[in-house]
Amino acid sequence: MLDQAFAALADPTRRAIIAQLADGEATVQDLARPFSISQPAISRHLKVLEEAGLIETRVDGTARPRRLKPEAVAELWDWLGQYRALWEVRFRKLDAVLDDMAREAGTSATKGKEDQ
Structure with missing residues (x-):
């Protein structure tokens, strides 16, 4: 199906x-x-x-x-839902990495300005 x-x-x-x-x-x-x-x-x-x-x-x-046919649409949604959950977890992890990188970049930029 x-x-x-x-x-x-x-x-x-x-x-x-x-x-x-x-x-x-x-x-x-x-x-x-x-x-x-x-x-x-x-x-x-x-x-x-x-x-x-x-x-x-x-x-x-x-x-x-x-x-x-609602049951057919529900079956598609259920199948897609398992992958949606997987990608949401991955995107949350990526967001955390990007937040860490932004904090580090902000700290590095501040240090560079203080040293001058």
Whole structure:
């Protein structure tokens, strides 16, 4: 599932569609409006997103609104979260090193001025 989801999200048009669907359900016509591509092209993007398990289609009479699948987005978020935590630890360590370097540079600069 993750491989298909990330492959689907590699395309900027599909990422924009996901962003639109984050605001709620939308029809193909609604989703096609901001793009300068045909409705069949949008439908192909939607098919990729649906096959990746990121969106689903709801049947409402003749309308077929699409919506995000929250469990699929949660799975992506969980997977990314483990790496986010790792990078946050690394950035905190880097911040500490940079703070130490700045303090040392400030002390060295002050010593140089006092010696003159």
